Amino acid sequence: MKKTAPWTAAAIFLIAACALPASAKPENQPKSAAQKAHAKAGQAHQGRASAKAPVLYASRPEAMEFADDLAARRDLDREWVRQAIGQAHFLPQVPRLMLPPAKGTAKNWRVYRSRFIDPIRIRAGVRFWQENQATLERAEREFGVPAEIIVGIIGVETIYGQQMGTFRVMDALATLAFDFPAAHPRAKERTEFFRRELEQFLSLTNRSNTDPFEPRGSYAGAMGLGQFMPSSWVRYAVDFDGDGRVDLFKSPADAIGSVANYFRGHGWTPGMPTHFGVQFDHARLQLDDLLAPDILPTFSAASMLAKGAVLDAQGVQHTGPLALVELQNGNDAPSYVAGTENFYAITRYNWSSYYAMAVIELGREVAAAR
Structure with a gap:
């Protein structure tokens, strides 16, 4: 951002x-x-x-x-x-x-996605994960944030430290x-x-x-592998490598721990999926009502169904609030997912559903490439 x-x-x-x-x-x-x-x-x-x-x-x-x-x-x-x-x-x-x-x-999710889910970032992500596997596993245990989400954030932000701003x-x-x-x-x-x-x-x-x-x-004053603003550095940065100082520029361990701590501080729930698949029953679809809260989780699975949004099998069982997330595709039909509170937590890093999906999908692609 x-x-x-x-x-x-x-x-x-x-x-x-x-x-x-x-x-x-x-x-x-x-x-x-x-x-x-x-x-x-x-x-x-x-x-x-x-x-x-x-x-x-x-x-x-x-x-x-x-x-x-x-x-x-x-x-x-x-x-x-x-x-x-x-x-x-x-x-x-x-x-x-x-x-x-x-x-x-016009917005276009497919174009946006292609800028972040590419071979360069995926290869760099695999190297980053391999070099920091033990640290990523420790961060996941201590903060409850999956390694692939942390890897996705650092990859989208700076290509794992390659572009931190000048x-x-x-x-x-x-x-x-x-x-x-x-x-x-x-x-x-x-x-x-x-x-x-x-x-x-x-x-x-x-x-x-x-x-x-x-x-x-960055030109906005963001710093380090995870591009923390000063206030985020003060509140959430941690000395995760135990050397007695916090260094988000040169210590991947500090960056990993700090990103995980940031998400914990913004309500990340361990074990909760980020989103579910959704289709529409057009005979009773109330799309405007479903989109009105934007990315803020507001609806139960039952209330979404009542408004014509049919969740996948896993989504139907979800007990927390959900948001219908619309990803526009230029002149083509939009894509939709049902975002959970963890999807919303990713948008606290950058207030954009497109950004959140890029983080999620980059992390998944890197995990699969390993």
Whole structure:
């Protein structure tokens, strides 16, 4: 979990599928080919800006006021905070990457899926699983999260550490905290979100005695193999390799344990399937009612049946709430599944049913390829 650029219809969909609400994690939005090209161009621009005269936030009164307030509330050294924020670079390409796609953009699950369920990711996933099998088994025992879900997340996010981002996190967070695009429909909420993330990042680097300009990540400030935002790092990151420190960049064990802990913290239920197959009895189908709650599990198996959604044999026996999940396929008929509370838990990583299905299916393909 991005960008605006000269679009093809397929490229636009890939962003639309991951449009996030205020509470979601923008760092987890997958990127289209056009977006990747735009990001590379942005990184080149970032390098050229450093060689020229970058715009620093020391010149912005509201940024310095924020620094003073943050230092007072967090009991941090005022001059250290002012210097950190003041020396952050404004990245002009980053606000553009946050703008949502044009309305009416067609979504296509098959195209989206093909970007993540491919031979490169599957082969890399098999290697990652083989190299970290004991750690994945331990995480599954301790947190109740299946190895294939953890493998699916890290594969979708960074291809198992191959693509963790090259933006200075300090620059990205400062840019989004003080220059989030006003044209965004949730600009106020998003600005507040990124100011909280900037605060968490500075507190984290201060506690760990890390230079805040050292970490690199996504243009949204996400870090490491699992692309954790600073607040997620603070709440859910764990020292799973037992070396006395948390390192989500270089320690696969820490990343594995932290992803599993994240899901446990967002309501993962051990042993529960993520979704069930569903067909329709069109004579009594109330599709609008079934889709109204979106991906929030709301219906019992019986109430779904009463509204014309016929679950598979396993789904009929499920006792928890369910959501009818629609995956559009462009001009073709949509695909549907009945998502459980564990499906919903995956969407807490990225508020997108397309993302959740990609994670689930990548993990399954890697498991089968082993």
